[in-house]
Amino acid sequence: MVLGLLLARAGVDVTVLEKHGDFLRDFRGDTVHPSTLRLLDELGLGERFARLPQSRVDEIAFPTSDGRQIVIADFRRLRTPHPYIAMVPQWDLLNLLAEAGAAEPTFTLRMRAEVTELLREDGRVRGVRYRGPDGETAELRAELVVACDGRWSIARAQADLPVREFPVPIDAWWFRLPRDPQDDPAGLTPRVGQNRFAVVIPREGYLQIAYIARKGSDAELRARGIEHFRRDVADLAPGFADRVDTIASMDDVKHLDVRLNRLDRWHVPGLLCLGDAAHAMSPIGGVGINLAVQDAVAAATLLAEPLRRGTVTEAELAAVRSRRLLPTILVQRLQQFLHQNLVVPILAGRRAGPPRPVLALLRRVPVVSHGPAYLIGVGFRPEHAPPFARQPAAPVNSDG
Secondary structure, three states, X not given: OHHHHHHHHOOOXXXXXXXXXXXXXXXXXXXXXXXXXXXXXXOOOHHHHHOOOOEEEOEEEEEOOOOOEXXXXXXXXXXXXXXXXXXXXXXXXXXXXXXXXXXXXXXXXXXXXXXXXXXXXXXXXXXXXXXXXXXXXXXXXXXXXXXXXXXXXXXXXXXXXXXXXXXXXXXXXXXXXXXXXXXXXXXXXEXXXXXXXXXXXXXXXXXEEEEEEXXXXXXXXXXXXXXXXHHHHHHHOHHHOOOHHHOOOHHHOEEEXXXXXXXOOOEEXXXXXXXXXXXXXXXXXXXXXXXXXXXXXXXXHHHHHHHHHOOOXXXXXXXXXXXXXXXXXXXXXXXXXXXXXXXXXXXXXXXXXXXXXXXXXXHHOHHHHHHHHHHHXXXXXOOOOOHHHOOOOOOOOOOO
């Protein structure tokens, strides 16, 4: 959606295909980081975004044995227009981008259009075949197909782009609990127990919980049943014991098969993979959606002119990967480091949080929390909107 909007503002004819009839997916990557908030400002969408229902995360903190908390990442220390993470339902953000795209004469969004096959001619991808709202198959031809269809990308698989998988020790399970007035409104706080932990994310009107346990244990967790899971959550976070009954069944607990992988090559002639289709991320740090947005901005910046002239070379497609490869590798290596040095010791029961020397340093020198905040909130190579995509703030109707 971001790439489509930017290219349309460059005068490129763009069609975005979305297989569902709406954007209403729960737990689909709802963290909007400072780098993305600044991008929305540059696109003239900041004021409209600010009116969406949202909560803010100012810090990430670990509880200590003495009942206090140590701030690991303090986003308030960032020198950026928006020093916080905005928690916004992704469907609201996607609807905002769709409305902005609709204002561009060269932007088309087709809902209930599920891509089923790549079209190829003369060794090059020439478009896609998709199933429309009526179930009929149609074709859409294009100079360039961009696969943004996630870690199980159909386009990537059909293009035979090999994926390099990295070992991951965890899976995640998402669910929600009611939010009470006394809950911390701005902190993201892990709750640690034996062989598992949970991360509590404050949302507008509820708490979003990420339950983290060893990889491959989904069947075992579900076999134990909802009563066992409720007791487990109450044991992890005793303050929530009075509301775990709101988890009606294990159907309310959504499993995420965590993957960490990367394509060595992001393109074939006529096709480019971006976001999770090019590099799946762990949920640690919540950076996946924001890294994908950065990919989109880089792609628009590099490919708008070639697309305007009607031809995109392999070298120009390769340039997108070259620009985004180092940030991708650095984020994935950071996540691997955190898996092995933070997550695995917690799941093994050896520790209840970061190593003691790290906690001692953060306690004595709080300014150190600026580093993790920058890596999570801004990243290794933040991208700015290209000049052709920038607009002044759009007017906001009084009814929002």
